[in-house]
Amino acid sequence: MEVFKLLKELKSNLELEVHYLPKENGLSLIESTTIGHGNGVSAKGRDDQVEDLWSLTSFFGYSTQTFVLAVNLLDRFLAMMKVQSKHLACLSIGCLHIAVRVTEEECNVSSSHELIRISQSKFTVSDLSRMEKIISEKLNFQFKAVTALTFLHLYHAIALSHKSNRKDFLNLEKLEAQLKACLCRIVFSKAKPSVLALSLLMLEIEALQSADLLEIAHRIQAHLKISKADLAHWRGLVDQCMREYSSPECAKPDHKKLMWIVSRRTAQNLHSNYRCIPELPTIPEGAWDESESEDSSEDLSSGEESLSSSLGSDAEGLYFPSNFRSRACRP
Amino acid sequence: MSSAATTPPSVDKVDGFSRKSVRKAKQKRSQSSSQFRSQGKPIELTPLPLLKDVSAQEQPELFLKKLQQCCAVFDFMDTLSDLKMKEYKRSTLNELVDYVTVSRGYLTEQAYPEVVKMVSYNIFRTLPPSDSNEFDPEEDEPTLEASWPHLQLVYEFFIRFLESQEFQPSIAKKYIDQKFVLQLLELFDSEDPRERDYLKTVLHRIYGKFLGLRAFIRKQINNIFLRFVYETEHFNGVAELLEILGSIINGFALPLKAEHKQFLVKVLIPLHTVRSLSLFHAQLAYCIVQFLEKDPALTEPVIRGLLKFWPKTCSQKEVMYLGELEEILDVIEPTQFVKIQEPLFKQISRCVSSPHFQVAERALYYWNNEYIMSLIEENSNVILPIMFTSLYRISKEHWNPAIVALVYNVLKSFMEMNSTLFDELTSTYKSDRQREKKKEKEREELWKKLEDLELKRSLQSDGIIPT
Numbered sequence: 107m108e109v110f111k112l113l114k115e116l117k118s119n120l121e122l123e124v125h126y127l128p129k130e131n132g133l134s135l136i137e138s139t140t141i142g143h144g145n146g147v148s149a150k151g152r153d154d155q156v157e158d159l160w161s162l163t164s165f166f167g168y169s170t171q172t173f174v175l176a177v178n179l180l181d182r183f184l185a186m187m188k189v190q191s192k193h194l195a196c197l198s199i200g201c202l203h204i205a206v207r208v209t210e211e212e213c214n215v216s217s218s219h220e221l222i223r224i225s226q227s228k229f230t231v232s233d234l235s236r237m238e239k240i241i242s243e244k245l246n247f248q249f250k251a252v253t254a255l256t257f258l259h260l261y262h263a264i265a266l267s268h269k270s271n272r273k274d275f276l277n278l279e280k281l282e283a284q285l286k287a288c289l290c291r292i293v294f295s296k297a298k299p300s301v302l303a304l305s306l307l308m309l310e311i312e313a314l315q316s317a318d319l320l321e322i323a324h325r326i327q328a329h330l331k332i333s334k335a336d337l338a339h340w341r342g343l344v345d346q347c348m349r350e351y352s353s354p355e356c357a358k359p360d361h362k363k364l365m366w367i368v369s370r371r372t373a374q375n376l377h378s379n380y381r382c383i384p385e386l387p388t389i390p391e392g393a394w395d396e397s398e399s400e401d402s403s404e405d406l407s408s409g410e411e412s413l414s415s416s417l418g419s420d421a422e423g424l425y426f427p428s429n430f431r432s433r434a435c436r437p
Numbered sequence: 438m439s440s441a442a443t444t445p446p447s448v449d450k451v452d453g454f455s456r457k458s459v460r461k462a463k464q465k466r467s468q469s470s471s472q473f474r475s476q477g478k479p480i481e482l483t484p485l486p487l488l489k490d491v492s493a494q495e496q497p498e499l500f501l502k503k504l505q506q507c508c509a510v511f512d513f514m515d516t517l518s519d520l521k522m523k524e525y526k527r528s529t530l531n532e533l534v535d536y537v538t539v540s541r542g543y544l545t546e547q548a549y550p551e552v553v554k555m556v557s558y559n560i561f562r563t564l565p566p567s568d569s570n571e572f573d574p575e576e577d578e579p580t581l582e583a584s585w586p587h588l589q590l591v592y593e594f595f596i597r598f599l600e601s602q603e604f605q606p607s608i609a610k611k612y613i614d615q616k617f618v619l620q621l622l623e624l625f626d627s628e629d630p631r632e633r634d635y636l637k638t639v640l641h642r643i644y645g646k647f648l649g650l651r652a653f654i655r656k657q658i659n660n661i662f663l664r665f666v667y668e669t670e671h672f673n674g675v676a677e678l679l680e681i682l683g684s685i686i687n688g689f690a691l692p693l694k695a696e697h698k699q700f701l702v703k704v705l706i707p708l709h710t711v712r713s714l715s716l717f718h719a720q721l722a723y724c725i726v727q728f729l730e731k732d733p734a735l736t737e738p739v740i741r742g743l744l745k746f747w748p749k750t751c752s753q754k755e756v757m758y759l760g761e762l763e764e765i766l767d768v769i770e771p772t773q774f775v776k777i778q779e780p781l782f783k784q785i786s787r788c789v790s791s792p793h794f795q796v797a798e799r800a801l802y803y804w805n806n807e808y809i810m811s812l813i814e815e816n817s818n819v820i821l822p823i824m825f826t827s828l829y830r831i832s833k834e835h836w837n838p839a840i841v842a843l844v845y846n847v848l849k850s851f852m853e854m855n856s857t858l859f860d861e862l863t864s865t866y867k868s869d870r871q872r873e874k875k876k877e878k879e880r881e882e883l884w885k886k887l888e889d890l891e892l893k894r895s896l897q898s899d900g901i902i903p904t
Contacts, residue, residue: 390688
């Protein structure tokens with residue numbers, strides 16, 4: 107009867123999810139905004155920011171839940187308020203900080219100061235706390251969002267509790283990682299979490315080619331009354347996203363954005379070491395070099411090939427141009 | 438011979454780590470020389486007329502006479518003796534320098550032996566012993582050559598003579614021979630940096646002009662370096678010799694001779710191991726990079742050599758090695774890079790986790806180098822697993838916040854480069870850590886159980902603790 111409880115939970119979450127959906131026209135407005143000075147937030151701007159959030163989440167060791175929640179808060183806020191692009195960084199860090207406090211254990215919550223330092227942000231701690239207040243007010247302190255992750259966990263639990271599918275193993279972590287990749291694109295914020303999660307599930311089941319799991323998935327779909335058309339639409343988009351995510355081609359990282367701050371000693375070191383250009387001009391080695399003469403009767407180190415004896419060893423004439431006069435003179 | 442005695446402050450006896458420079462701060466810049474005045478009468482030189490004052494036919498002979506006069510060597514440690522004669526010699530030398538620079542038709546065959554003789558008399562001498570056994574080239578002031586007022590002019594004169602348009606190596610080679618070169622090389626051990634600088638130029642010109650001496654010079658430099666590395670670890674002229682070698686390496690013909698490759702592997706690489714590396718590291722690194730630009734196939738043995746000799750206890754040296762390695766990577770070919778990337782990044786991974794923040798910082802800064810980044814990107818599936826564990830660990834554990842911030846940069850680059858692999862490694866790392874934590878907990882509980890067992894036993898037997 108475990109399954110029964112889970113299915114009930116599914117149903118209740120389904121009803122709740124609509125409250126935590128970002129407004130669709132808000133999102134569309136962002137998608138149509140062009141990147142430009144003084145314009146609002148664009149789709150690329152939002153996507154880049156979410157990627158940064160993922161880096162920070164990963165770096166500080168926070169859970170996927172924190173990340174998903176932070177993105178949810180961010181999207182909801184962006185969809186309802188007009189935000190200037192210069193405030194986007196502060197906004198997203200604010201959402202992250204709130205999500206961390208809600209989800210993580212208190213001992214693991216990093217300070218605002220640390221967040222700002224690591225993310226190399228330009229705003230101050232007081233800026234951040236003001237922003238967090240604004241976010242909390244606008245979102246009515248509704249932080250316990252129902253997200254695609256919620257549904258993924260439920261689906262996974264249902265699949266696990268089915269006696270019939272002991273042999274096929276659904277990797278929850280892999281699904282979470284794929285969800286994270288999807289959330290980095292604003293288009294998926296328009297999807298209903300239940301549908302998005304189910305799309306991910308089905309794609310993975312297809313890869314596993316498990317008939318049992320497929321049946322379970324269909325049952326979920328029926329239970330939640332998700333339309334075939336909806337599912338097909340989002341599945342297509344998710345599929346495309348997954349292709350890019352797992353392609354062996356490396357995306358060239360945009361490290362122009364990162365600041366490399368080094369200590370003074372190291373900085374001095376970097377400048378002084380760099381390719382000291384010698385003052386002495388190059389002495390070309392000739393093919394007719396060092397043939398035997400009375401001068402080079404000293405035996406050469408091993409490995410030297412035999413020298414020809416017919417060439418003269420003296421070079422008449424100038425080695426250095428006649429106008430060459432430079433030399434280092436120390437007083 | 439030094440001009441001031443040192444009395445170490447008493448605090449020295451208590452604190453074993455006081456810097457030598459503090460101890461020796463009282464010592465004034467010292468001078469030294471090994472040209473001593475022979476007992477007996479003072480040197481008398483008859484003043485000769487100026488060269489510009491005699492006719493053109495008489496000049497060559499006058500030139501020879503002046504050269505002979507300048508063979509007289511004066512004692513500069515005795516500051517009061519022969520002042521008039523010293524001044525006379527100085528102005529004569531000055532005159533000779535100018536004469537050699539501007540004149541034409543002055544260089545007769547007879548002049549060559551006289552020039553070489555005059556130069557030999559003045560510069561060839563046994564160098565004075567170092568002031569103290571513990572002369573530390575990095576910290577102490579060098580002892581300068583007292584007779585520099587004359588010596589400088591002699592060097593100046595010799596260089597202009599070698600560079601003169603009329604100079605003919607075919608005549609000169611009778612007098613500038615192996616014995617001359619050998620004595621010249623010994624002078625490179627002079628403590629006076631000005632002298633070494635002139636010697637550097639002199640030897641460079643000689644190497645350029647006398648093809649018959651080249652192999653000999655290279656062989657002798659080899660010997661000096663090998664003795665330096667394996668026997669004495671003392672020689673003051675390593676940097677200057679390396680500078681000359683840099684210009685020679687630059688001119689190597691391709692394909693490289695086996696002799697040169699041997700030199701690289703048997704002499705230049707081991708040269709990295711000496712304690713005083715900082716004094717000549719820039720020149721050494723330059724030579725290495727020049728070699729690699731000539732023949733990229735040498736990259737693998739060079740890097741493997743450096744990794745073999747990687748400093749284990751000297752952080753200052755580690756930072757130098759990292760600098761040199763970056764310069765090598767700047768010119769490396771992608772095919773060569775693939776050959777050594779594994780051992781290389783294993784070492785970098787160790788450097789990055791070093792508790793010495795300068796080492797860690799220098800290693801992390803590689804990720805700011807565009808060319809290195811492009812190489813890493815192409816091979817991220819090999820490099821990322823090697824680097825991942827230490828990077829992730831120090832992001833949580835390093836004491837230095839600046840390092841932690843730099844690690845973020847590096848991790849972020851990796852994340853963007855290859856998200857799938859990164860995610861895989863993260864989850865493996867996390868599960869490994871959880872397993873470790875579980876084991877820790879089990880171990881603790883086991884100990885606790887044993888403790889309780891022990892207590893129970895002791896209580897049962899009426900309070901007597903069993904042994």
